[in-house]
Amino acid sequence: MALRFSKMHGLGNDFVVVDCRGAPFALDAAGIRWLGDRHFGVGFDQLLTLEPARDPSCRFAYGIWNTDGSSAGQCGNGVRCVAAWLARAGALGPGMTRLESPSGAVAVELLGDGSVRVDMGEPRFAPAAIPLDAAAESDRYAIDVVGREVEIGATSMGNPHALVEVDDVAAAPVAVLGPQIEYAPAFPERCNVGFAEIVSRTAIRLRVWERGVGETLACGSGACAAVAVLRRRAKVDAEVRVALPGGELEVHWDGPGHPVWMRGPATFVFDGEIAEPATGAASAGTTRKS
Numbered sequence: 598m599a600l601r602f603s604k605m606h607g608l609g610n611d612f613v614v615v616d617c618r619g620a621p622f623a624l625d626a627a628g629i630r631w632l633g634d635r636h637f638g639v640g641f642d643q644l645l646t647l648e649p650a651r652d653p654s655c656r657f658a659y660g661i662w663n664t665d666g667s668s669a670g671q672c673g674n675g676v677r678c679v680a681a682w683l684a685r686a687g688a689l690g691p692g693m694t695r696l697e698s699p700s701g702a703v704a705v706e707l708l709g710d711g712s713v714r715v716d717m718g719e720p721r722f723a724p725a726a727i728p729l730d731a732a733a734e735s736d737r738y739a740i741d742v743v744g745r746e747v748e749i750g751a752t753s754m755g756n757p758h759a760l761v762e763v764d765d766v767a768a769a770p771v772a773v774l775g776p777q778i779e780y781a782p783a784f785p786e787r788c789n790v791g792f793a794e795i796v797s798r799t800a801i802r803l804r805v806w807e808r809g810v811g812e813t814l815a816c817g818s819g820a821c822a823a824v825a826v827l828r829r830r831a832k833v834d835a836e837v838r839v840a841l842p843g844g845e846l847e848v849h850w851d852g853p854g855h856p857v858w859m860r861g862p863a864t865f866v867f868d869g870e871i872a873e874p875a876t877g878a879a880s881a882g883t884t885r886k887s
């Protein structure tokens with residue numbers, strides 16, 4: 598059966614969006630890996646499935662899957678695309694709307710310039726909430742990464758994030774240290790890994806190694822996590838421009854007791870449909886991935 602989808606992106610963090618409001622998504626993890634394969638399938642950083650809400654305070658729900666077939670609790674660039682997709686379908690009007698992410702409700706608002714503002718909820722710093730294996734909550738942790746100590750900050754935006762401060766983000770060892778921290782024993786559910794260069798109290802540069810994906814051109818929850826960790830260290834102000842390889846996000850956090858606000862674009866690329874390959878062909882296309 599043909600699978601209909603929309604290809605979208607938020608600052609080059611790209612998505613396949615599938616409308617599952619009428620019928621549940623049919624692909625298993627191997628099928629998701631095939632769909633996410635840029636050579637044998639469509640290709641995406643995340644698959645987003647639009648679903649009926651279970652929480653009565655939310656209009657719709659969305660599911661998030663990484664290219665390795667694993668699921669994620671939050672996706673900041675993705676939720677902006679979900680909102681834009683629903684608005685194009687006539688299902689979302691103006692004003693704030695609550696949407697149900699796998700880790701709870703977020704609120705979205707489509708702005709007149711086509712950008713989307715999102716209440717991403719409060720960052721959670723308690724180690725158990727991240728989850729991070731640490732004796733006590735701190736704004737710095739020294740974790741063991743393949744036999745040496747690396748200093749990180751950590752928080753949950755509904756998904757786990759580690760943050761490494763660097764002097765020069767262009768030279769940061771993202772492809773080496775990213776996967777090593779993603780799989781460090783201190784993170785029992787692995788983590789997304791941000792590398793942040795502080796430019797000023799209102800601007801940072803950020804690259805993110807995403808759990809289950811690799812380095813992406815942008816990571817919305819990663820941008821929120823970076824600002825939360827750096828603000829907790831009193832290194833940035835409440836309003837921060839986050840420059841990612843794919844473009845810029847505005848992030849605002851007033852501190853404990855307040856949600857993190859994120860604003861950025863949501864872009865349609867094309868609508869399409871693809872036939873599922875016969876069994877075997879799908880897995881053949883994914884064996885090259887670890």
Ligand SMILES: N[C@H](CCC[C@H](N)C(=O)O)C(=O)O
Nearest residue numbers: 669672673674756816817818
């Ligand atoms: N691209 C997403 C984050 C995906 C997170 C995912 N890789 C995970 O396993 O948590 C964003 O814009 O926030």
